[in-house]
Amino acid sequence: MTEMPADLHVHSTFSDGTDSPEEIVELASKIKLKTFALTDHDTVDGIDAAQKRGAELMVEVIPGIEFTCEVPRAEVHILGYFIDHKSPELAPVLTKIQTDRVARIYKIVEKLNKLGVGISADDVFAISGKKAPGRPHVARALIKKGFVSGFKEAFDRFLEFNGPAYVGHYKLTPAEAIKLIRQVNGVASYAHPAISNRDNLIPGMAAEGLRGIEAYYPGYESQFTEHYVTLARKYGLLTTGGTDYHGKDSGREMTLGDITVTDELVEKLRNEHLRGN
Ligand code: AMP
Ligand code: FE
Ligand code: FE
Ligand code: ZN
Secondary structure (H helix, E strand, O other): OOOOOEEEEEOOOOOOOOOOHHHHHHHHHHOOOOEEEEOOEOOOOOHHHHHHHHHHHOOEEEEEEEEEEEEOOEEEEEEEEOOOOOOOOOHHHHHHHHHHHHHHHHHHHHHHHHOOOOOOHHHHHHHHOOOOOOHHHHHHHHHHOOOOOOHHHHHHHHHOOOOOOOOOOOOEOHHHHHHHHHHOOOEEEEOOHHHHOOHHHHHHHHHHOOOEEEEEOOOOOHHHHHHHHHHHHHHOOEEEEOOOEOOOOOOOOOOOOOOOEOHHHHHHHHHHHHHOO
């Protein structure tokens, strides 16, 4: 780890993570992680609580978000850093996405029921609450009810993109997400690009105002990182990174702070934000 590292990809209970914002800050403090970005899926509702606890424990919480976007046949996730999370321009869009995320749970459950899997929407909401439910909450309900043995089986058999119980929800296009992030003074980065496998989108997104590529990410072979560092250089983008931490009980091996970027990179992102990119 660098001297004062930062983990720039973290989820809390406000989306599909299993640690509360306060618990994440406390863990960061314990492992001496000075900075992290809270990047919940399509919501900023955990940021105030994280920053409040962060101020007490001297952990900097960068206000962030991860937008779920879609292009034909693939999901593309766009991270926003240093966003003005209280901006009135943000709230209506996020409310629209989250309202449709709730409606979608009923549709996923209907598909599961037709496949002979007897769970109810309330089984899912009991785990997620009704604000920002997602597929991992459905997976946890399936595990709890004994229909699958774990996350992998839940996604492989039912929930993966275009799987038998997959249902989409209202999403921004990558261009819309980048535009909105810029409107609220944020800095946009292309999350886990190897998962989407749409490198051809990078030049267009850079033209729309994308400022970074997430080149450091769990499971990336060094060739992936090298590949994205090279592409970032080619298009004049910064290289961001983080663990995509989803909490102690998320069933993922990667823990907070296992992948970090330097202070220098954080300062570059901050400068882009201050400059109004
Ligand atoms: P959603 O935003 O509701 O469509 O759910 C997407 C989230 O599901 C991602 O952000 C991950 O947290 C999780 N996810 C997606 N694919 C998998 C997988 N194969 N195994 C476990 N979790 C996954
Ligand atoms: Fe997630
Ligand atoms: Fe993601
Ligand atoms: Zn994520």
